Amino acid sequence: MPASQPAYALIFDMDGVLINNTPYQAKAFQLLFRDLGLTTNARQLLRRLNGMPATNILKTVFRHPVPTKQLKEYAAQREFLYRVLYWDKRKETAGLSQFLTAARAAGFKIGLGTGSAPETIGYIIDHLDLRRFFDVVVGKADVENGKPHADTFTVAAQKLGVPPERCVVFEDAILGEQAAYKAGMRCIAVSSGLKPEQFQAPLQVIKDFTNLMPEQVRELLAQHPEVPKPSKEMAKRNYMKL
Structure with missing residues (x-):
């Protein structure tokens, strides 16, 4: 990577991404x-x-x-x-630690962006010894507005020192995907609870991390330079009262 180029960052949701809970x-x-x-x-x-x-x-x-x-x-x-x-x-998603290790070695900065409270975050990432992989951890206590607002991912990027257009969010939820687009970031979807076709426009849909390599993420970013606009139709469908 040229010295003049800022790093890329990977920002992970927790529930349904780091773990299949x-x-x-x-x-x-x-x-x-x-x-x-x-x-x-x-x-x-x-x-x-x-x-x-x-x-x-x-x-x-x-x-x-x-x-x-x-x-x-x-x-x-x-x-x-x-x-x-x-x-x-409690068990990490298949291939997660190996992917995080490879991503750090490849020069990616890594953040956690979740709507969970600090004690809930610790209940997962400390028990599974995952905190060591993250440069920053952003949770419910760090933002005023949770997902589907952009705050969680925006704050994570700011703390990482990486511009939004160089951030990739890993999300399992429709509203989390929308939050990524509102933050000006692209998204890789994890299909732990949804079918691939239920997401709006992710760079890729993965079941777990066993077949994903950091270089693939760089290639996906190069192939899809535009950040999708949040879908008003999906927002209306998902926010409506039940």
Whole structure:
């Protein structure tokens, strides 16, 4: 890489990307809904709204306004259920550590951009010894507006010192993909919970990291220099109340 060229950066979402935990997230929501007497299908809910803060997701399932304090209590209950369900299942996505090691060796800067709180981030990346790979970690506590707003990825890029057009976001959620485009970044989709055709315009859709090499990412960036515009139609479809 020429010395005058700034580095490229890879920014990873956590849930559904570093780990394949979406089924456990859905189960935790479903148990909470059962406790609250709600009939919402959690899997369908997360296909549309995954990536948003839990309180925002929960806000959509009630037909009446719910105080923020109560939503936070429900979100805490869901988090407890999720941790119990996932405690013995924590495992990185296949090929992740090898890819991160190769990416660092290839000169990529690496960031984490998630909507999770610090304790939830630690529950995953410290248990799996993944923090050592990340130059920066940006979570719920670091931004005012979570996904689908661009803040998470914008702040990560700023902390990495890499312009948005040289950043690639790894996302498993439609709203996370939209947040990447709003931030002026391109995206590689991880199909841990969605079908490839459900994403808008990723550079590539991968199941895991076993067959991805850093040089492929550079080639994809060169082949697709334009950042897609966020889809208003997808936003309307996914934000609507259930």
